[in-house]
Amino acid sequence: MGLIKKVPVYTENIPGGALVATSLEQVLNFGRAKSLWYLLFGTACCAIELMCTGASRYDFDRLGMIYRATPRQADLILTAGTITKKMAPRLRKLYDQMAEPRYVIAMGGCTINGGPFYYDSYSVEKGIDHIIPVDIYIPGCPPRPESLMEGCIHLQEVIRKQKLSDWQEK
Template identity: 45%
Template sequence: MTQEQIDKKWWEIGNYFRRNSLWMLMYCTGCCAIELPPAMTSAYDMERLGMGPMATPRQADVLLVTGYLSLKTLRRLIYTYEQMSEPKYVVGFGSCTINGGIYHDSHAVINKLDQYIPVDVYVAGCMPNTEAVMNGFTDLMGMIKNKTARGWLDYKERNDWYKKNQLDSLGEVLVHDEFHE
């Protein structure tokens, strides 16, 4: 067996455990966040899928963005995303993350989250119901299994494009890293 085949096999084993043990960081910016508590209760029980909340970006695999993003919150979201370990995944909730939702014509709200950070799964609706949220989670797990959840790789490969979009909207975005001060 070659080293490449061994690495591939270890990556497949890692993906099996990753998709069955997803730790989420909830970035609740809008009304879609109201659908997360029911997903945690016994009726839907997202923990049966191996999913649970985490307190910090460095512990999380999945970043849940639930609602509209103002320019101020976008800056913090980028800081948060860049602190997460790889592989990392993003789930956008509601129409606000897709097209700005009811705030689409506001000068202070961004309209397309995937212009600034890669989004692996969108859960559509205003507000998406709990069943749609759970379907989004299982879609992400399927994408991890099939090796199609590659947003974090896209962010690395097209970093100049993402950084240009961030710069155009926010000005300079510096990642604060306490270890490099």
């Protein structure tokens, strides 16, 4: 990091041009964190909050998050809504179709542990971490757009701290 702090000093000394010195890791992580394209995957009322966050009042675009209608173009899957046992294999299939690096945000109580359907329900999966690995949990029923955005900013911070070797190990 010492070199990065000195970069403005070096660029001032170069006449007629600018030079930026950084590491490949930081460039890649910056790109990944600032262009998190998420999969359009809404299965219940959380999707309404997700739509609201994507619309003009909260404006997901300013975090670099744009919805994608196909998992092959998405970096992030926001599980907005209840996942039933019938839906679980489909969710796994969507996750498997996404290209790495891929991230998962469990949005709302249903996806964390079944939420309001924990008791007396034969059809709701009790937590999507039985199906796919989860990076960030956002509690709420449903979470407000503010908490959804905070979760996404947390995920961006996690991505900024990643090492290149992390993905190779997996």
